[in-house]
Amino acid sequence: xxxxxxxxxxxxxxxxxxxxxxxxxxxxxxxxxxxxxxxxxxxxxxxxxxxxxxxxxxxxxxxxxxxxxxxxxxxxxxxxxxxxxxxxxxxxxxxxxxxxxxxxxxxxxxxxxxxxxxxxxxxxxxxxxxxxxxxxxxxxxxxxxxxxxxxxxxxxxxxxxxxxxxxxx
Numbered sequence: 001x002x003x004x005x006x007x008x009x010x011x012x013x014x015x016x017x018x019x020x021x022x023x024x025x026x027x028x029x030x031x032x033x034x035x036x037x038x039x040x041x042x043x044x045x046x047x048x049x050x051x052x053x054x055x056x057x058x059x060x061x062x063x064x065x066x067x068x069x070x071x072x073x074x075x076x077x078x079x080x081x082x083x084x085x086x087x088x089x090x091x092x093x094x095x096x097x098x099x100x101x102x103x104x105x106x107x108x109x110x111x112x113x114x115x116x117x118x119x120x121x122x123x124x125x126x127x128x129x130x131x132x133x134x135x136x137x138x139x140x141x142x143x144x145x146x147x148x149x150x151x152x153x154x155x156x157x158x159x160x161x162x163x164x165x166x167x168x169x
Contacts, residue, residue, distance in 0.1 A: 013161050016076040018042050019051035019069045023062060023083035023092050024143060027054055034081040034143040041152040042079075047160070050075065057083045059095045066099055070133040076164045078136060079156070082143030084127045092140050093127035100131035100138065104163075107131070107139060107155065114154050115147070137163045 020042070022035035032054055039049045051069060055061050062083075069078050083092030097103070107130035115123035128151065130139035137160070141151035 013076070013164055014046060016047045016160060016164055017050045017074055018047055019053075019075055019078045020049050021052075021062075021065065021069075021078065021080045022054040022143065023057050023080055024054060025056050025089060027082070027143070029054065033145050034148045037145050037148045038079060038081050038141075038152065041148070041157065045157050057089045057091050059091045062092065062095045063099065066096065066133070066138065070099075070136040070138065075136060077160060078133075078138045080138070080140040081148055084129075084140050084142050086125050086127070090127070093129050096138060096140055097129055099133050100129075101134055103129070103131040110155055111141065111151055114150055118146070118150065132167050135167045137167055 020035055020039050022032050024032070027035070035052065035054065039052060042049055053065065055065060062080075066078060066080075069075055080092060080096065083090045108126075108128045111128040112123045112126055115126055126142055126147070128139075128141050130137070132138065139151070139156055141147055141156075
């Protein structure tokens with residue numbers, strides 16, 4: 001790891017305030033395994049989940065909610081799980097991509113590369129996307145627990161503080 005990366009990580013905030021959004025037409029609080037795991041991963045890493053919600057895969061509802069959350073001063077990151085596949089109901093990629101003021105193409109590329117190592121060519125079906133809406137970090141991931149675990153353990157948790165630090169500069 002380069003000195004500048006380790007220096008930036010050491011200066012990154014450690015207690016982040018996050019929103020967790022599950023995008024699904026079928027999940028309920030009892031069956032939302034992806035959203036539950038995402039929240040647990042954040043809290044185990046010392047982060048705060050200050051907003052958690054399950055919404056249908058409806059672009060207008062998603063747009064309104066994410067815009068409202070991104071406008072809050074007490075929120076550092078918005079993490080969405082679900083709706084990143086290729087079925088006709090999956091709208092997370094298009095909706096979030098249109099809202100990003102600074103896309104981070106490397107996030108989706110890295111997620112798919114790591115996913116390929118686990119599931120092979122089926123990784124191309126994932127449309128995980130991330131970036132900034134102004135100064136708020138927004139990252140999406142599949143709704144499956146395995147997809148959430150991969151995104152959180154290998155990509156998001158190791159860099160979330162660094163991402164927030166850079167977004168706030």
